[in-house]
Amino acid sequence: MKSRNYDVTLGIIFFAALLGLGVITIVLSDFALGVEVYRVKFYASDIGFLRSGDPILLHGMAAGKVESVNRLKKPVLISAPKDISGISSGEVRCTVMIWAKLDVDPYLHLKEDYKVIIEDRGLLGGKLIRIEVGEENLYMAAESPLLATALPSALQAAGQIIDENRAALQKTIQQLAEFAENANQAQGTLGLLINDQRTRELVENTVDQLSLVAQNLTGGDGTLGKLLTDSAPFDDAKVAAADLRSAMERIRRGEGSIGKFIQEDGIYTDVNALVAEAREGLSDVWQGQGTLGKLISDEALYNKADQLLLDLQAIGAMASEGDGMIAHLLNDGELYDKTLQMVSEAQTVFHDIREGNGLVAALINDEQLLDDFRSILNQVLGAIEDARETTPVTSLGSFLFGTF
Amino acid sequence: MATLKDTLEARGRDLRESVTNAGFTVSLLLQSLRLFFVDLRHRRRFILDQLAVCGISPLPVVCVVGLFTGMLLALQIGMELSRLGQSEAISNMIGLILFREMGPFMTAMILTASVGSAMAAELGTMRVSEEIDALECMSINTTSFLVMPRIVAMTIMTPLLTFIGCILGCVGGGLVANTQLSVSPAVYTRNLLASLQAEPNQLGPLPEEIYTGLIKAAIFGALIATISCATGLKASGGAIGVGRAVRSAVVRCFLMLIIIGYYISWIFFR
Numbered sequence: 001m002k003s004r005n006y007d008v009t010l011g012i013i014f015f016a017a018l019l020g021l022g023v024i025t026i027v028l029s030d031f032a033l034g035v036e037v038y039r040v041k042f043y044a045s046d047i048g049f050l051r052s053g054d055p056i057l058l059h060g061m062a063a064g065k066v067e068s069v070n071r072l073k074k075p076v077l078i079s080a081p082k083d084i085s086g087i088s089s090g091e092v093r094c095t096v097m098i099w100a101k102l103d104v105d106p107y108l109h110l111k112e113d114y115k116v117i118i119e120d121r122g123l124l125g126g127k128l129i130r131i132e133v134g135e136e137n138l139y140m141a142a143e144s145p146l147l148a149t150a151l152p153s154a155l156q157a158a159g160q161i162i163d164e165n166r167a168a169l170q171k172t173i174q175q176l177a178e179f180a181e182n183a184n185q186a187q188g189t190l191g192l193l194i195n196d197q198r199t200r201e202l203v204e205n206t207v208d209q210l211s212l213v214a215q216n217l218t219g220g221d222g223t224l225g226k227l228l229t230d231s232a233p234f235d236d237a238k239v240a241a242a243d244l245r246s247a248m249e250r251i252r253r254g255e256g257s258i259g260k261f262i263q264e265d266g267i268y269t270d271v272n273a274l275v276a277e278a279r280e281g282l283s284d285v286w287q288g289q290g291t292l293g294k295l296i297s298d299e300a301l302y303n304k305a306d307q308l309l310l311d312l313q314a315i316g317a318m319a320s321e322g323d324g325m326i327a328h329l330l331n332d333g334e335l336y337d338k339t340l341q342m343v344s345e346a347q348t349v350f351h352d353i354r355e356g357n358g359l360v361a362a363l364i365n366d367e368q369l370l371d372d373f374r375s376i377l378n379q380v381l382g383a384i385e386d387a388r389e390t391t392p393v394t395s396l397g398s399f400l401f402g403t404f
Numbered sequence: 405m406a407t408l409k410d411t412l413e414a415r416g417r418d419l420r421e422s423v424t425n426a427g428f429t430v431s432l433l434l435q436s437l438r439l440f441f442v443d444l445r446h447r448r449r450f451i452l453d454q455l456a457v458c459g460i461s462p463l464p465v466v467c468v469v470g471l472f473t474g475m476l477l478a479l480q481i482g483m484e485l486s487r488l489g490q491s492e493a494i495s496n497m498i499g500l501i502l503f504r505e506m507g508p509f510m511t512a513m514i515l516t517a518s519v520g521s522a523m524a525a526e527l528g529t530m531r532v533s534e535e536i537d538a539l540e541c542m543s544i545n546t547t548s549f550l551v552m553p554r555i556v557a558m559t560i561m562t563p564l565l566t567f568i569g570c571i572l573g574c575v576g577g578g579l580v581a582n583t584q585l586s587v588s589p590a591v592y593t594r595n596l597l598a599s600l601q602a603e604p605n606q607l608g609p610l611p612e613e614i615y616t617g618l619i620k621a622a623i624f625g626a627l628i629a630t631i632s633c634a635t636g637l638k639a640s641g642g643a644i645g646v647g648r649a650v651r652s653a654v655v656r657c658f659l660m661l662i663i664i665g666y667y668i669s670w671i672f673f674r
Binding site for chain 1: 420422423424425426427428429430431663666667670
C-alpha cells in the first residue's frame with residue numbers, strides 16, 4: 001500500500017512536471033530560468049506594421065522581443081536623440097507606445113545620440129527593432145522616454161524612387177520601344193546590322209574564318225600556331241633567359257668588362273671626372289671661349305665664312321661656265337696634257353736633283369757649296385740693305401747738289 | 405446498465421491507474437539510475453547481452469528505414485525546391501530534418517516496436533508466470549537484475565542506431581538528389597556539412613546538430629526501456645494480460661516520445 005501511494009505521488013509529480021513544461025513552452029514562450037528581464041517602452045509616430053514578438057537587436061545581437069504595441073489615447077511629445085553634431089532635432093509627436101522585454105538594461109548602453117530603428121527583417125517581410133547605442137559621452141538617464149523611428153521598407157523605398165523618376169523612366173521605356181521598333185524595321189546602324197542579310201553573311205563568314213584560324217592555331221599551323229604549340233621557342237627563350245640571368249649575375253659579381261665598369265669605383269670616378277671636364281669645356285665653348293668657342297660664337301667670323309662660301313659658289317659657277325684660269329684648268333684638255341708633261345719633266349728634274357746632277361742638286365747635296373752659296377747670298381742681302389739705307393741720302397744729296 | 409456514477413468511478417480508476425503507472429515508471433527509472441552506480445560491476449554480462457539484443461537485432465530495419473526515409477525526403481522536398489530553382493539546398497533540409505527530429509524519432513519508433521514490445525512481453529510473461537515473484541523470494545533485486553541492464557543498453561544503443569540511420573538517410577537523399585535532381589555529390593556533401601555546422605559548435609568535434617540529435621536519442625532509449633519494463637512488470641491476467649501490457653507499452657512509448665521529444669526540441673532549438 002505504501003509503495004502504491006509512493007507511485008501515485010510520483011505519477012502526480014510526473015504529470016505536473018509535464019503540465020508545467022507545457023505551460024512554460026507554450027504559454028510562457030519567453031521563459032528563461034535565471035535570466036533577468038528588463039521591460040522598456042519606446043515611443044514612435046509610425047511603427048511600420050511592427051508586431052508583438054518581433055525581435056530586438058542590441059549590438060547586432062538578439063536582446064529581446066516586442067511585448068506589445070499600444071496606440072496612445074493622447075499623443076505625447078518625445079525629445080529626439082542628438083545627431084552627430086550633438087544637436088537634438090527637437091520633439092516628435094508620438095502616437096504609439098511599444099513595450100519591449102530585453103535581457104539587458106538598455107540604459108546602461110544608450111548614449112544621447114542613440115537610435116532605435118524599426119526596419120525590415122528581410123525581403124519576405126517581418127520587422128525588427130535595431131538599437132544603436134550611439135557614440136556620445138553622455139548616457140541616457142534611466143527611464144527616460146526613448147524614440148523609435150520606422151524606416152521605409154526596401155520595396156517602399158524602391159517604389160518611392162520609381163515615383164520620383166516616373167517621367168524619366170517612361171521616357172526611357174518609350175525610347176527603348178522606339179529603338180526596338182527601328183531595329184525591327186532595319187533602320188539605323190544596329191537595325192541594319194540585325195536585319196541586313198549581307199551583313200549577317202559577313203558576320204557568319206567572319207566567324208567561320210575565326211573558327212578556322214582557331215583550328216589552325218590549335219593544330220599548330222602558321223607562325224602563331226607554332227608559337228602556341230611548339231615548345232622549342234619557349235625552350236629557347238628559357239635558355240636565353242637563363243643566359244641573361246647568368247650574365248647579370250656575373251655583372252653583379254663585378255666580372256668582365258661591364259661588370260668591372262659598373263662595380264669598380266675608380267672607373268666610375270674617371271668617367272665622372274671626364275664628363276665633368278667635358279661639361280666645363282662645352283660651357284666654355286658656349287661662352288665663346290677658345291678657338292672652337294670663337295668659331296661658334298663670333299658673328300664676324302661667321303659672316304666671313306659665309307662670304308667665303310658665296311665666293312666659292314661664284315668661283316664654281318665661273319668654272320662651270322669656262323671663265324678664268326681655274327675654268328681653263330678644269331675645262332681645257334690641252335692644258336691638262338701640258339700639265340701632265342710639266343709634271344713629268346718636274347719628276348725628271350727632281351730625280352736629277354736627288355741623284356746630285358746639276359747646280360741645284362749640288363746646292364742641295366754638297367754642304368760646302370751650300371754654305372758658300374748661303375755666304376754669297378748673305379753678302380748680296382747686306383749689299384742690298386746698304387744700298388737701301390744709303391739710297392735716300394744719296395738721292396737727297398743729288399737733289400740738293402743738283403739744284404744748287 | 406452503467407450509471408453515470410459507475411462511469412465516473414471507472415474513469416477515476418483509470419486516471420488513478422494511469423497516475424500510479426506513471427509514478428511506478430518514474431520510480432523504476434530512479435531506482436535503475438541509483439543501481440547503475442551500485443551494481444554495474446555485477447551486471448556487466450546482462451548489459452552486454454542486452455546491448456546485443458537492443459543493437460544488433462533492429463540494425464537491418466534501422467538501415468533500411470533510414471536509407472528509404474532519406475530517399476523519400478529528398479524526393480518530396482527536392483520536387484518542391486526544384487520548382488523554386490533551389491535544388492542544391494536539398495541537403496540542408498535533409499541534414500537538419502534527419503539529425504534534429506526524424507532520425508531520433510524514427511529510430512525510437514523502430515526500437516519501440518521491435519525491442520520495447522519484446523521487453524514488455526518478456527517481463528510480462530515472467531510476471532504472470534510468477535518468475536519475478538520467485539526472484540524476489542530469492543532476494544534478487546528485479547530492478548537491478550532485469551530493468552537496469554535494459555535501460556542502460558537502450559540508452560547506449562539508441563544514439564548509435566540513430567547515427568547510423570541518419571548517415572544512411574543522408575546517403576539515400578544524396579542518391580536521389582544526384583540521380584533525379586542533378587545535384588552533384590560534392591555540392592550535396594558541402595551543403596550538408598554546412599547546414600549541420602550552422603551554429604557555433606560548443607560540445608566537441610562533431611557538429612552541434614548531431615550532438616543534439618544523439619542526446620535526444622539517448623533520452624528516447626531510456627524512456628522506451630523504462631516504460632516497456634514498467635508495463636511488463638505490471639502485467640497481470642495471464643496471456644491476455646501480457647498482450648494487453650505489450651499494446652499498452654507501445655502506445656505509452658509513442659505518446660511519451662512525442663511529448664518528451666517536443667520538450668527536448670524546445671530546450672535545444674527554441
